[in-house]
Amino acid sequence: MQLSNEDNLRLNVLLVQDLKAVRIDESKLIVYALTGKGDKQVQLNPTCKDEKYVRLVKELLSNKIMGSPGGYPVYIKRWTRMGQERREESLAQLLLLGEQEAVIAVVHAPVLTPDIARHAWWAYPSAENARKLLDKDEILNSNLARELVDFLLEFLPFEEEHRDMIESTRLCLKTGLLSDDEIDELWKRARRKQSLYVGFLHSRPDDLPEITSAHDDFAALQQELGGLSDKGNPYARQLLRYLSAEGQQFLDTVNRVIDKAATQDTVVSLFHALAAYNRSLPLAVNKQREITQAEAMADHWIANPPADGLDELLRAIPGQSSKIRAMLVIAQMGELTLFPIFGLTDALGSVMRKKLKPLTDPLQDTFKQLTH
Numbered sequence: 001m002q003l004s005n006e007d008n009l010r011l012n013v014l015l016v017q018d019l020k021a022v023r024i025d026e027s028k029l030i031v032y033a034l035t036g037k038g039d040k041q042v043q044l045n046p047t048c049k050d051e052k053y054v055r056l057v058k059e060l061l062s063n064k065i066m067g068s069p070g071g072y073p074v075y076i077k078r079w080t081r082m083g084q085e086r087r088e089e090s091l092a093q094l095l096l097l098g099e100q101e102a103v104i105a106v107v108h109a110p111v112l113t114p115d116i117a118r119h120a121w122w123a124y125p126s127a128e129n130a131r132k133l134l135d136k137d138e139i140l141n142s143n144l145a146r147e148l149v150d151f152l153l154e155f156l157p158f159e160e161e162h163r164d165m166i167e168s169t170r171l172c173l174k175t176g177l178l179s180d181d182e183i184d185e186l187w188k189r190a191r192r193k194q195s196l197y198v199g200f201l202h203s204r205p206d207d208l209p210e211i212t213s214a215h216d217d218f219a220a221l222q223q224e225l226g227g228l229s230d231k232g233n234p235y236a237r238q239l240l241r242y243l244s245a246e247g248q249q250f251l252d253t254v255n256r257v258i259d260k261a262a263t264q265d266t267v268v269s270l271f272h273a274l275a276a277y278n279r280s281l282p283l284a285v286n287k288q289r290e291i292t293q294a295e296a297m298a299d300h301w302i303a304n305p306p307a308d309g310l311d312e313l314l315r316a317i318p319g320q321s322s323k324i325r326a327m328l329v330i331a332q333m334g335e336l337t338l339f340p341i342f343g344l345t346d347a348l349g350s351v352m353r354k355k356l357k358p359l360t361d362p363l364q365d366t367f368k369q370l371t372h
Contacts, residue, residue: 010042021095021123065096107132114142127155134171162195163265169199194260201273206246215243235313242370278331282308287334294332298325326369
């Protein structure tokens, strides 16, 4: 069994050109090639069953590119075992095999040049590949970024997995390429799919589109804590951050997600965002499995404040210990806090939210100490 003479000749002619990437439309039996002079294509004329014929085409490509007719699966085992530490030339070769899995491997490489990224995107445009490319700084700052963002925004209504919705939202916002109108539209979508809110909480926690007012005590405490904050006291800065208009909107958005979260992925990502929001606090490295443990530790720190700035804050505003305690409780929240619940259930929707109530009810009560 072999390729037709015509296909063999045309493919060999194609392979001596300045190839950048190859993709195969197995349903239409067309080989597409991106070259230095533009797109080329070869219409295949099978001499056997289509599936077997496509395999012959891939064997030809692999033999010419890699020196082995075994194709991508054999080669990729070696490549993966080497920790994906491949040179640019090796990554470029993978794009010539006509294998989608090889393109995915390239997209997942730790370092990519913008040119290789663009060729990989031509070879296999998909939402997952777009997300992986945008997660690399060298691509984020290239002229390919806007094209990837447009693709993700267009595909967003068709995403089925909530973790993918969150990640697409986060990455599109992270680029800084969206217009105000596009950001507002994305925020409106979040009212119907609350998971999108989590993407905002990750990417721009202090610049959410919706506007609310600062806490009633914000102005007074800003006066009292201005000196400590200016000196870099992390607790003073974080408390003022919570009480500001931006911080109040952050907490309001977290509440919205807790009230309507549909999947465990959404809740886990939300707690990641909450942990990231408090990362500047020295005591935030302590994450608890139970909120009762977090409350006990917060009480302990209030009674015995460490000399890491918390002691200064408590001396500066002794009458605001309830707000400081709330901040300390929230700072201990993270994915670890969800383990005792999600480790015992795979529930979704309203059933999941009901099982979360022993955690989320007291947590939302804690939020009220910072919002009322």
